[in-house]
Amino acid sequence: MPRWWAGRGAMLAAILLAILLLGGPSPAAADELKAEPAGPWSWLFGYGTSHPGWGETVTRVESLDLVTRYERVVRPEIGTSWYRLRHSLLLELPVHLLTNYDLAPMVGINFLAGWTMTGWLETVQPYFFAGGGPLYVATDIEGMGTRLNGNYQFGIGLRRPLEGSRYLKMEYRFHHISNGGRRKPNEPLNSSKLLVGFTF
Secondary structure, three states: OOHHHHHOHHHHHHHHHHHHHHOOOOHHHHHHHHOOOOOOEEEEEEEEEEOOOOOOOOOOOEEEEEEEEEEEEEEEEEOOHHHOEEEEEEEEEEEEEEOOOOOEEEEEOEEEEEEEEOOOOOOOEEEEEEEEEEEEEOOOOOOEOOOEEEEEEEEEEEEEEOOOOOEEEEEEEEEEEEOOOOOOOEOOEEEEEEEEEEEO
16 A cells, blocks of 8 residues: 555545535435435445554554444434434444555454434435454554454544435544453554445
8 A cells, every 4th residue: 555645534534524525415305315314234345453552552553444344223313403412333344455565464342332413414424434343454563463453443423315225324433452461562543434325
């Protein structure tokens, strides 16, 4: 993965944010679309990089990411007006291809709690989430003492209705990987990930 790509992550995020905010449907169309609930499944694609100097992170690791997500709504409506929320449980199956480690994969399972702000805007719905789970790394990364690790993460995102049950999504997440002190060395990977995708 070229380093110039990582350096332009903020520019890419700004472009995608503009598409979400300015390219949304009219309020009337948005109301019609929101009458159709979002599909429970999502595919998210993106790029991630660790940040040497964030906490105890030393090693630069870059990845191409594919995340399959299932969402189960727990409470369809919490609160009123602009702070109306929908609470969900999220199950994710992530695959991270390490571009600077011969495309070795990291695979795992994530259990997250999510909240979507359904009353904030007519054309865009912000959401946020947090959680974690086990993660297997199929190669030896400098500073990590084990291949079976744990991860936790939290993130924010935006989604806008397309048609039917489909929504366009863009999200940023902070991602932490370590072995929890089970074996030395235990240098964590603190990373940023930028993902885009859709529901179905």
